[in-house]
Amino acid sequence: MGITILAPAVENAGYTGREIDAQDSEGDVDMDRLPIKRPRLDQASGFGTGIVVPGETVTNDPQWMRGHGTFTTPLSTSIIATVAGTVSKTNKLLSVHPLRARYMPEIGDLVVGRIVEVQARRWKVDIAAPLLAQLPLSAINLPGGILRRRTSADELQMRNFFVEGDLVVAEVQSVHQDGSATLHTRSLSYGKLRNGVFMAVTGTGGSGAAATTSNRSKTSGAGSNIAAPPSAAAVGGVVRSRRQKWTVNAANGGGDIEIILGVNGYIWISKKADTSTAASSTTEPVSITRMEELATSSIYSSQNDEIPRQTRREIARLAGCIRVLVESSVRIEQDTVMSAYNASLEVDLEMDGRDYDDAAAATGAGQEGQDYLGGEKAQRILEMIA
Template structure:
């Protein structure tokens, strides 16, 4: 069978052809001594333009761009038989110089060193706990990375291993800090500071958690704190495009209205949130942790930090805890990033909406005012409008 050799065809660069011809002409004048027969100088490399790059939501298998000048990043792959960059996840395209990456709409939390996370104990082993922190792999909490009752600083022995369930057991909620990240992506946690430890006297809320970007998740996740009494109640959130903002203050106290007192809010970067009653003893210990010597630490750390019994919480405080949880749900469902400012603004807006609703309703219909803390429908839209006015 005969083989036909086709002549080379010049690549059509479109708007860049004129620039290339001019550069060739200028170079040929300056290098007139060089004989250019049978070959041409390489064309000037065209500048990168985004007109051929897909915009909006990219679906898996969709070609992001055919331009060979771009390099592929996370969420993409290259066909070996072509120069096309194809998306592997559904998300939006992000450009960093020549690098193209697709940030997924739905993703799991990626641990980073120093992140404050809220997790649930799912497995107890001989020297460590396995913690669910909404990451692809379970995190590890070693026995050597917690505070012993009484503030004892010593090596963990076999006696401590036998009593490992007295500290944390399956189903307990903990707040911890990411100490290290292994090669496989799993995280190692620690609770050595008095600001961390077992969570109780509050409500667990699961929202998106990719450190500021959205992660929609239609499943409802809810849970309760350890113990049989108190304000523990299962609350779930259907997440939207918002998320917990990274590099912001994650723990603060809200002075609630309607006699609710102070309420603590813990925003885990992984998207797990804890809203609880403010405990004076824990607040004093956490505020003075940095200035406490090792000798005085044993006076502040007691076995109560591993207690599974909730305190008595008045109905007013429970009501305000539920209001804060619903304010966070309104923000997440509307795609607003969750941080201290947005949560506080939404809470203040909900109080203002209550005053507006109270003016419209009759005082005789008390049964209609019992559910005023329920923020859905038009009330949620009004809360969001008032909260966004402060930004």
């Protein structure tokens, strides 16, 4: 059986009549007279409206300066993209923001990381950056709020503070020349994470598909091996220079829930720790220093507290809202998360057709099987927050 070779189909878009008619007597196309490059994104077509790929010429105009994600050659004034992303301009500076990239640490960033290794006088932490970050022993608070130099005895007890697999929220203290970062947890707002759910979102600064897994725990309470299906790739990620830690007064009797948005794309949703309980258990007056001592004494505990069912349901609802935003390529920040959360509550009332009284909300009656935020619910939530 013979093989028939068909002539390549030539699209009309982008070609003139002279180029389409550039054929010889035998019907072959003159390849020398056809464009061999994709149309360039020049000043007339507008910057930031399309997506460029590595090797594509962004512009040939010499008035523009190249920024991140671009390069030029000595023999030409063309600015060429080095990553796949969107073109943005700042005055006369052109840069390409990648659709997906590893997190690049900056001083002052609030990050959520996972301990991967215990070394001499430091811990190695995964913060979704190209290199592992380090958390020195001298950059953490000792139990009881003691301020002193770290000794060899403290080095031998490092595993009493953090071990492999622990989740920690910290701040970037410094960035080295090779791109690695040094963290610190010298604040009551930082330390080991428990009583919640961990998420990793995709996008610029994110890593991996969006999924939820629990923190390492010794009890079978909330946050014990909770998993969710991965989401589609997104171009969103967590917005930098916005509020990244706040408390939500959850509906349906969920109580106070704390949300931590790490700039590196790692998110932590947990029950808000009640620091006043330990202080109220003592009969003697509690000073500010004493409150710090009581708070730091339990900051390295790996034991999850007992979390009510209503609180766990609202934690799952917030995680589902973030997953809906990620699947729709919406940037994650406080405003978008809270808008999606409020919209999910309204969608539940619309689809159920009735409001729950306090007794039903306390017992969870009539809400089984309605916590999944996907399909029609996800579309409705996106319409309400658009």
